[in-house]
Amino acid sequence: MQIEEKCMIKEYLKTRKEIVDRFIKEYFSLRSPSTTLHDAMTYSLFAGGKRLRPILTLTSNEACGGEPEKILHYAGAIELIHTYSLIHDDLPSMDDDDLRRGKPSNHKVFGEAMAILAGDALLTEAFTMLSCCQSNGISSASSLRAIYEISHAAGPHGMVAGQAEDILAEESEPNFDTLTFIHKHKTGALITTSVRVGAILADADNSDIESLTEYGNNIGIAFQIMDDILDIEGNTAELGKKTGSDEKKKKLTYPALFGVEQSRKKAYTHIENAIEAISHFSEKAEPLRAIARYIVERNH
Amino acid sequence: MQIEEKCMIKEYLKTRKEIVDRFIKEYFSLRSPSTTLHDAMTYSLFAGGKRLRPILTLTSNEACGGEPEKILHYAGAIELIHTYSLIHDDLPSMDDDDLRRGKPSNHKVFGEAMAILAGDALLTEAFTMLSCCQSNGISSASSLRAIYEISHAAGPHGMVAGQAEDILAEESEPNFDTLTFIHKHKTGALITTSVRVGAILADADNSDIESLTEYGNNIGIAFQIMDDILDIEGNTAELGKKTGSDEKKKKLTYPALFGVEQSRKKAYTHIENAIEAISHFSEKAEPLRAIARYIVERNH
Numbered sequence: 001m002q003i004e005e006k007c008m009i010k011e012y013l014k015t016r017k018e019i020v021d022r023f024i025k026e027y028f029s030l031r032s033p034s035t036t037l038h039d040a041m042t043y044s045l046f047a048g049g050k051r052l053r054p055i056l057t058l059t060s061n062e063a064c065g066g067e068p069e070k071i072l073h074y075a076g077a078i079e080l081i082h083t084y085s086l087i088h089d090d091l092p093s094m095d096d097d098d099l100r101r102g103k104p105s106n107h108k109v110f111g112e113a114m115a116i117l118a119g120d121a122l123l124t125e126a127f128t129m130l131s132c133c134q135s136n137g138i139s140s141a142s143s144l145r146a147i148y149e150i151s152h153a154a155g156p157h158g159m160v161a162g163q164a165e166d167i168l169a170e171e172s173e174p175n176f177d178t179l180t181f182i183h184k185h186k187t188g189a190l191i192t193t194s195v196r197v198g199a200i201l202a203d204a205d206n207s208d209i210e211s212l213t214e215y216g217n218n219i220g221i222a223f224q225i226m227d228d229i230l231d232i233e234g235n236t237a238e239l240g241k242k243t244g245s246d247e248k249k250k251k252l253t254y255p256a257l258f259g260v261e262q263s264r265k266k267a268y269t270h271i272e273n274a275i276e277a278i279s280h281f282s283e284k285a286e287p288l289r290a291i292a293r294y295i296v297e298r299n300h
Numbered sequence: 301m302q303i304e305e306k307c308m309i310k311e312y313l314k315t316r317k318e319i320v321d322r323f324i325k326e327y328f329s330l331r332s333p334s335t336t337l338h339d340a341m342t343y344s345l346f347a348g349g350k351r352l353r354p355i356l357t358l359t360s361n362e363a364c365g366g367e368p369e370k371i372l373h374y375a376g377a378i379e380l381i382h383t384y385s386l387i388h389d390d391l392p393s394m395d396d397d398d399l400r401r402g403k404p405s406n407h408k409v410f411g412e413a414m415a416i417l418a419g420d421a422l423l424t425e426a427f428t429m430l431s432c433c434q435s436n437g438i439s440s441a442s443s444l445r446a447i448y449e450i451s452h453a454a455g456p457h458g459m460v461a462g463q464a465e466d467i468l469a470e471e472s473e474p475n476f477d478t479l480t481f482i483h484k485h486k487t488g489a490l491i492t493t494s495v496r497v498g499a500i501l502a503d504a505d506n507s508d509i510e511s512l513t514e515y516g517n518n519i520g521i522a523f524q525i526m527d528d529i530l531d532i533e534g535n536t537a538e539l540g541k542k543t544g545s546d547e548k549k550k551k552l553t554y555p556a557l558f559g560v561e562q563s564r565k566k567a568y569t570h571i572e573n574a575i576e577a578i579s580h581f582s583e584k585a586e587p588l589r590a591i592a593r594y595i596v597e598r599n600h
Contacts, residue, residue: 035464036464037460038456041456084420088416088417091413094416113391113467114464117464120384120388120419120460121455121456121460123423124460125451125455125456127450127455128448128455130451132448140439140443143440144431144443145431147427147447148432151424151425151426151428151431154424155427155428156338156341156424161335161337164336165335167413167414
């Protein structure tokens with residue numbers, strides 16, 4: 001990736017992140033009373049997330065000729081779901097992580113019970129966000145389809161299945177099929193859906209949605225491989241969590257199975273596949289291509 | 301309540317429960333692979349719940365001239381949400397209950413991590429159930445409104461807020477305002493919404509929805525008061541959980557604040573208010589009235 005392009009995509013991501021942050025902040029300031037539960041929810045929601053998933057929704061929407069400012073509720077809801085999943089993943093009975101994005105994880109600050117409830121509340125509020133505002137030119141039918149896509153990707157056929165398999169696979173022998181299942185479900189499903197929902201809300205045709213699904217699947221795997229590599233190579237300050245924790249927990253990862261260099265090569269191949277999948281899209285899809293390339297170059 | 305009426309309402313509830321059970325069973329048999337996560341979800345889902353909430357949805361729908369067989373997805377989804385809330389409430393960091401409906405609670409069988417995930421999965425799958433099937437004559441707009449009602453009642457402004465307050469209120473001084481807040485949110489919100497959603501899906505007019513809201517609010521409080529009384533007076537076999545556990549945990553309850561007899565009187569008053577609220581409804585609302593009367597006569 002050229003320095004100039006890297007600089008531009010960083011600026012693009014920063015601007016989009018600000019839009020998402022502002023939307024979520026306003027949504028919560030209008031609706032939430034000052035309670036411990038609210039504090040626990042917003043603590044993790046504003047703990048420095050990159051907002052990759054909602055940005056993908058907006059960027060995919062734009063690539064399909066949509067108007068991203070009209071679909072902020074959908075993008076925001078996906079970020080709420082992502083945040084809930086991190087809170088629950090960090091719990092003592094799950095991955096038992098004390099740090100997340102450089103800060104004490106939710107249960108270290110609010111206790112285990114409140115962290116579970118903050119996760120439950122964020123997950124449920126995502127569907128309130130998705131169903132509350134229908135005056136923005138999105139049809140009720142498209143809205144329902146987006147809700148279906150998101151809940152299906154986040155639930156027992158998607159993200160939760162991946163986390164369940166991840167928990168069960170700890171301490172077991174490394175196995176490529178299990179690893180693929182975990183990545184595809186735990187991280188991949190919500191990333192792919194973020195891209196698909198943007199397209200669906202722009203009324204994209206099915207063949208474009210399929211191309212974007214292929215794009216999403218590939219960047220999802222590359223993103224997870226890079227996460228695993230960063231867990232080994234990154235430093236705690238940049239990453240905001242302790243490095244080497246996967247190895248300590250004997251987590252099933254790409255580097256554990258193939259070594260770091262082979263894993264990095266695989267990530268690059270997936271990024272090429274992602275870009276290839278949307279090669280027939282116009283220059284409006286340029287940010288999607290740049291995001292794909294940036295995923296394998298990030299250091300946090 | 302006359303013996304004859306009690307017999308009829310028991311039969312009515314049994315038949316409706318069978319309809320709900322059959323629907324949920326079919327839904328899951330069509331969709332779920334054989335995994336530990338699936339086993340954990342269905343373990344609690346088919347652990348002998350009374351299905352009060354989905355039955356209220358069907359009964360309210362019928363009282364407003366709807367066709368209950370068309371809204372089973374909505375009724376079923378509410379039961380999934382109720383089940384998730386029980387699994388999470390029983391966790392060691394929450395109420396730490398080993399028994400639920402006479403069986404070991406979810407985390408005693410599947411472990412804490414899998415119980416958290418089973419709850420997450422049921423909550424998310426509820427929204428898949430709500431958004432998956434739109435070919436039953438319910439408009440997309442009504443569907444979206446039902447999704448909004450349900451998520452709002454279950455989330456940080458409803459059920460989760462009640463559970464959070466309940467956790468925070470343990471060991472604190474008994475206080476009627478806090479008790480009212482907890483009951484209204486933790487149990488009341490989802491019960492009221494079960495009734496409202498039935499009406500909304502029958503395209504009831506706003507004044508009827510308001511009357512049914514009043515009905516729902518009142519039976520919700522009466523139901524919770526009776527739950528608290530049964531925790532003191534019931535026996536473990538009938539109730540399926542250890543009695544006296546509220547007192548041991550110094551839970552804020554009606555009997556703790558007013559004594560058993562005063563609490564029972566209050567429950568009866570709420571049932572009278574509930575029946576009064578729908579006095580102008582036709583004989584189609586008779587099952588709603590009978591359910592209200594039965595709530596204060598049940599022994600489990």
